Amino acid sequence: MHWIRVFAASTVNAAADFAATYTWRTWTFAWLSRIIAQVLFFTLIGTLLGSPDKQRFLLIGATVMAIVAEVLFTCASSTWERRAGTLPLLVASPGDLLAVFAGRSIQWVPSSVATSSVCLLVVGPFFGVHWTWGTALALVPVLVVTAVTTYCFALVAGAFVLNAMDIRNIVANVLGALMTAFCGAVVPVSYWPGWVGQVVTLLPTTHGLRAVRALADGGNPVGGCVAALLTGVLWLVVARLVLHRLAEHGRRDGTIEFGDS
C-alpha cells in the first residue's frame, strides 16, 4: 500500500507539470494537431504508394509510434527531479524511488492514449481503418495497455539519463527512431533479420502494436496485450534495479548533489 500511496502522491506532481505545460487549447490545437499531422505524413506515404493496405499499416504504426514519442518524454521529466534538487531528498527518504518516478511522468500516458485514440478513431476511418462500436470500445484499453507498458520501458531510459542529463533528449529521440524502425511501425518486423525480431519481442510496444493491428483487422488483441503486460512488468523491474543502482552509485561517487551546492 505504501508503494501505491507514494505513486499516487507523485502523480499530483505529474498533473501539476502537465497543467503547466498545456492548457486544453494548446493541447488540442498544438499538440494533438501536431500528432495528427505526423500520423498523416506517414499515412500519405502509403497513399502515394497506391496501396490501401500500406496506408492502413502506416496509419496504425505511426499512431502507436506517437504514443512512444510522447511516453519517452519521461526521459526529460525524470530529470526534472535532479533539476529541482529533490533527488537527494528522495534518495534519503524512506519511500521507494520507483514509486516516485513512476508517478512523476505518468501524465504522458493519458495524453498519449487520448491523441492515439483520436488518430485511430477519428482520422483512421478516412484512410480505411474502420471500427465497429465493439472494436472502438476495445481499442481504448488496448491503447492504455500499450502506453502503460511502453511507459515502463521509458522509465528505464529515464532512470539512465538521470546521470546523463545533457543527453536526455538524444536518448529519447534515438530510442523513438529505433523503435519506429524495428518494432513493426513502418515495416513489418519480419522485414528485418531474425535476431532483430527476437530483440524487439522484449519491447512492450511491439506487442501493443500487434494488438492494435489485430483489433483493427477484426482479430483478437488479447495475446498482444498479455505479451505487452509481461514485458512491461519486466521493464518495471529493470527500472527499479537501475534506480537502485543510480542511488548506490551516487552514494559511492558523490554525484547526488545537496541543495544549491
Place this chain on the structure above:
Amino acid sequence: MIDEYAVEITALRRVFATGKGLRKRGPGHVALDGVDLAVRKGEVHGLLGPNGAGKTTLCKILSTVLLPTSGTAKVLGFDVVGQTSRVRESMGIVFGGERGLYGRLTARQNLKFWGALHGLHGKALRTRVDTLLERVGLTGRADDRVEGFSRGMKQRVHLARGLVGDPAVLLLDEPTTGMDPVAAKDFRSLVGELRAENRTVLITTHDMVEAEQVCDRVSLIDAGRILATEPPAALSEWITRFERVDVPAAPAEVVARLRELPGVGSVSTEDGRVRFETTQEGVAAQLVRALVDEGVTSVTTSKPSLEEVYLHVFGHNGMAVRK
C-alpha cells in the same frame, strides 16, 4: 552510555576521486579527514566552518546519500552505510536555498508528497500537514504554488518538509542561506522550538552569530577536520575579542601610536583605509575613543569574519574555498 548520543561519528573520512571517468586517478580530494563527533540526544549542535570545510559532505553521509571512504557514522545507533532504512525513517533533512521543493505544487501538496514518502496517509497526513503549515506560519498561503513564494517562505516550507516525518534527528544544512535578516531570525526561533521538543538538531553554518544564538555546542570544522568543539559562549567571546575598527583615513602618526596599544593585533592599510584588528575584548571601544580624541570622527566597527577568527584562534590560513 551509547544511548546518550543521537549522532556518533568515528574517524570518518571521505576522499573524492579527482578527474573524470576513466581518468579518475591520483590521491583524490580529501573532504573529510578523520572526523570524530558525538551529538547528544536533544542537543542543537552547530557545525561551523567556511565554504569547502566539509560540512555538507558530513551532512550527506549522515543523510545516507554519500558513503564514507572509511570510519563509521551512526544515527540513533543505526549505521548510515548498512542500516539506511532505519536512518532514513528517523531523520529529516533541510537545506538552504531555492532547490529541493516542487515549485509547481502548493505548499500543502509538497508536504503531502513528502509525508506520503514517510508512510503517512489519510487523516494522519492531513492533520500533520495542517499542523506544520500553521507552525511555520503558512496556513494562509497553504494552497498557493511554492514557485511564487519568497525565499524566506520557501525556507519555511523546507523546514516543514523536514519535519513531516516527525524525525528525532534533523539535519539543517546552511538553512538560512539567502534569507533576509527577519526571516533568518524567525527561522532561528523555530530551531529553538525544536530544541524544546527534544529533537536533536545538527545545523551547519558559516555564520558565527547564528551558531552562537541557536546552538548548545558548536564544532568548528576546516579542511575536513574538527578543530574544536566549544560552547556558544566561546564564539561570543571570539566575536567581541576580534572586532575590527575601520577608518577611511587617519594621520600616520596616529596610526603608529594606536598600533602600540595593548590588544591591537594588526593594522592594515588599503587605498588609504586603515583597519585595526583587536585581540582583546573591549579594545575596540578604546580604539574608537582614542581615534575620536585624535579628531578622527568617521569610524566603523564590525564583527570579525569566520576566517579571521579561525586565523586568530587556530593560527592557520587554510581558509580558501576548496574544490
